[in-house]
Amino acid sequence: MDMAKRLAKKAQQYIGIGCASGALAMCVLMPTAGYAFGPEQVPAIEGGETEYLDLEKDELKFGFIKLTDCAPIVIAKEKGFFADEGLAVEVIAQPNWKTLLDNVIAGELDGAHMLSGQPIAATIGFGTKAHIITAFTMDLNGNGITVSNSIWEQMQDVDPALDTSQPDHPIKADALKPVVQSYLAEGKKLQMGMVFPVSTHNYEIRYWLAASGIHPGMYTETDIGGRSDAEVELSVTPPPMMPATLEAGNIQGYCVGEPWNQQAVTKGIGVPVTTNYDIWQNNPEKVFGVTKAWADENPNTMLAVTKALIRAGRWLDETDSDGKLVNREEAARLLSRSDYVGADYDVIKNSMTGYFYFQKTDKRSMPDFNVFYKYYATYPWYSDGVWFLTQMRRWGQITEAKPEAWYHAMAKEVYKPEIYLQAARMLVDEGYIAESEIPWDSDGYKPATDAFIDGKTYDGKKPLAYLAGFEIGHQE
Template sequence: MKKVYNHFLLRLSAFAALMFLLSQCGSKKSETTAVEVSDATSQTVQLDIEKPELTFGFIKLTDMAPLAIAKELGYFEDEGLFVTIEAQSNWKNILDRVIDGQLDGAHMLAGQPIAAGAGFGRQAELVTAFSMDLNGNGITVSNDVWSKMKPNVPVDADGKLIHPIKADALAPVIDEYKKSGKPFKMGMVFPVSTHNYEIRYWLAAAGINPGYYTADNIQGQVDADVLLSVTPPPQMPATLEAGTIYGYCVGEPWNQQAVFKGIGVPVTTNYDIWKNNPEKVFVMTKDFTEKYPNTAIAITKALIRAGKWLDTPGNRPEAVGILSMPAYVGADSVVIANSMTGTFEFEKGDKRSMPDFNVFFRYHATYPFYSDGTWFLTQMRRWGQIPESKPAEWYSETIKDIYRPDIWEKAAKLLLAEGYLSQDEIPVTDGYKPASSDFIDGTSYDGKDPIGYINSFEIGNKD
């Protein structure tokens, strides 16, 4: 197959820089294997596809991996879909292009379709039937800030820094900046990004006010101890190096890039802030799913298969090679491998095992749980993006219009019949996870009690 052969050649060039890693983690697949992956799909039963030619968007982050894998391994083609994947410049652009119909779907921040349906920012009827990953983000500070933070971080008996590192270690540094009349500035990727809510959560858990959104202050900086601003993910390291910001929250590989370049130190990950938190989602318009229902199911099928492949032991080195291709993330393969292969490097040389830093399938990661979406709504209310109090019923009604486990379940049942999934890989759920206190401050979250959760915080709006 000419297409598979061409993909193999591209993959081969990306793998050249990764030979040392692959020699330890497993060898790359040969051309013959790549053809077998594409050809061994006779059990796929194609639906009656209403729109076979599709264009999807993504931002250059490692968590776009399910899209790259579904394309490169032929999972989209198995479903009768001919997909073009295009990198986009920023999150606003990707949102606008999906709403305007220029993209049929996209890798998006989980908060984007939720905000579009909840009244913050540009309004539209968007849906997600597929959660792309869990975890995957980090918070990095400049070398100068780290030198001031580090003495405040407790160490163990061997003198090794104790993780997770809380923002308590940053508080005295912020006070020092305040006394010198210098505002403390940090970056995040978008107002409704997981990164915005995670860095706010981390700061507020240490008594540091990250600021509120109001009608007159759409930057979210009212009463702020730290001034948060938007920077596109690939520009984070350069912005930090230029001194425009002193730290940031972003997805990979842009925390590891700071370590690689020697310009900053990651101090915590979002796995530590909220264990196995939802991250990106795949988004389509509600109109698309209604006009092309079989196409929406087929897309979801291909992405579920990609997620499972990514979490199958031994496949990550090949995934790193694919992601390092210029058409996808395009970062150095060694930088991508730092987090994608089960480790995470904090201070240079302090590489720690983090097998769950990037999760694409385990723990039912691909299922769009209502409780995951509801958490984003609570944070929008907590920080003022939702300006008025809402009843508990509003939260459940709003999220059920946006998160579509019904589409996921149709796709999963077909994959079960085709032999791609087992029964235990399909969750038995009402859409809500059990209450959990797996947060850096130990606060318990129950998606069925959003008001109680909002009111449990010392810093934040109360209802």
């Protein structure tokens, strides 16, 4: 019995790997849906005419951080989707996530590209307190974990299987564990960078480390740096500074979005070991956040913005009859402009067009590295919010155990599918999107999934049961 179970698990993992290495069709066969449900092909569509909304405000300023997943905002501006709604939008680069959030709260920005954890943390009062809501998920996946060349060599010493030009994926942190321990034996702690305390990256790198039994440290009421009991210490570094900080030796690894992993490969300073697609397939990444007060004051503007963003997401994921993404090269070219992401076109193009370099000699096809629309990506799922809340609790950012109802209530405070659905309905009526591309009847929770690197099952409706299943971190 036990044996059979283990075999089944193995088989599942195997199919999971199949997905990662690019065979999209195999994902459909996956017995555990949940990470790949929703449309997989997004054919071009001939739009109709935009129905004007009675806008409360038509000159807007949106903030973003220089990462490729700000694409929906840039595309909505450059491809004229905002203009179609009658909005004149200025898109302004922000130096870091904290300033971005402060500027949204202070009203200098109307809305911004945000880490999924940011609206939740702001709403529950971890860090700066403010009620932020989101009606639009900007993308799925898109992050990677990179380690320095020297750590990679030490990992290869531990596990000779990694010492090839194309090692098997997913790479777990198992090979890192002895390295961490040898560091500890010398009285040193490995330092790794992530982008913000409530960033997806923080939870992902923690998940990856903890899945192999490495303790990434707990947040407590007195330790807001999250380093209590840490075997690997995590610290905040703004995404664009990651490669330079790694090269300077202040950190030995980092978890960050694109193009900063590819940058490490291009410059030859580090090796991406895994992507968050392997840690949790089709995990939610960025959202578009505004303050609740702003949304309440400008309900029609909010709808118009959401409409334009949904169209931008769809444009980014449009495919031809062969399933090839048709607009990504144009998008990469736009993003490489110096007032947007500004990195070299060549670097941005890699991940945006579905390729990822793990090493200079290891280029792999990753069609789902950045998902902007398919798999119901743009829908603001309550279950996503609940997952972030479970991780905040797991690592002690939420200092007390909370009842299950609290998780659902908080997710509903932040995620606003009702606005999303209203905007989507208008787009369907205008002919810009197809009826089948939106999960109209969903209760806001994705089906349970076990597409995690440690194979644990996450059901958004049962956060406490999920928490109880972890070996490291709070379990209730």
